[in-house]
Amino acid sequence: MSATLEALCQNLQKHLGDRVKSLKVALGEVTIEVDAADYLAVMQNLRDEPELAFEELIDLCGVDYSTYGNVACKGRRFAAVSHLLSITRNWRLRVRCFAPDDDFPSVPSVTSVWNSVNWFEREAFDLFGIVFPGHSDLRRILTDYGFVGHPFRKDFPVSGYVEMRYDPEQQRVIYQPVTIEPREITPRIVREATYGNVDNA
Numbered sequence: 001m002s003a004t005l006e007a008l009c010q011n012l013q014k015h016l017g018d019r020v021k022s023l024k025v026a027l028g029e030v031t032i033e034v035d036a037a038d039y040l041a042v043m044q045n046l047r048d049e050p051e052l053a054f055e056e057l058i059d060l061c062g063v064d065y066s067t068y069g070n071v072a073c074k075g076r077r078f079a080a081v082s083h084l085l086s087i088t089r090n091w092r093l094r095v096r097c098f099a100p101d102d103d104f105p106s107v108p109s110v111t112s113v114w115n116s117v118n119w120f121e122r123e124a125f126d127l128f129g130i131v132f133p134g135h136s137d138l139r140r141i142l143t144d145y146g147f148v149g150h151p152f153r154k155d156f157p158v159s160g161y162v163e164m165r166y167d168p169e170q171q172r173v174i175y176q177p178v179t180i181e182p183r184e185i186t187p188r189i190v191r192e193a194t195y196g197n198v199d200n201a
Helices: 003-019 036-048 115-128
Strands: 020-026 029-034 056-064 078-086 091-098 162-167 172-177
Touching: 003 020, 003 029, 003 036, 003 091, 029 036, 036 091, 056 115, 078 115
Parallel strands: 029 091
Antiparallel strands: 020 029, 056 078, 078 091, 162 172
16 A cells, blocks of 8 residues: 555544544545445545545445445445545545435435535436435436436336327327337347358458
8 A cells, every 4th residue: 555545544544533434445546434424524524624635526426236246235225425536635535425224315415515516416316316415406417307216226127117209289298108118139140151261261
């Protein structure tokens, strides 16, 4: 482990203590995991503590761990994963926070700490259904307002639940149950009769 990563790990343990449930270093990156109850305070501390000084939140995304790495999940299913950058210290950090309830995943919003996370949290809500209490404008951002479900969940059907089409009688777009029937498509391979024949080269 490099001296920079070692210093970062020491500072994280010093300033966050027991609130860090796990700390892992892999592929030159540090990942910490925190509980939802401590998430907002930890994120505030990561930004404001001079020995940490994570001024930038680069990204936040939702993750569905139900079959992560092709293995069934044994723990909690949904998490919000943030990527932080300290320009002052020149180091990066990944923060993972699992939602305590899989039926209604909820993680506190950090828009009060970094306002740049606004649309990232909306995206995680839209695609994974993770709710961020404290967010001032939590609504869909990528799918249509009438969209049913959250398309990045691993149990979401490939064909979706509803489809939309233009109805000439009502003169507007309407939603209806999916009419696509599942089918298996086998590709047809067309080759010349002499394909692979080295004698004709």
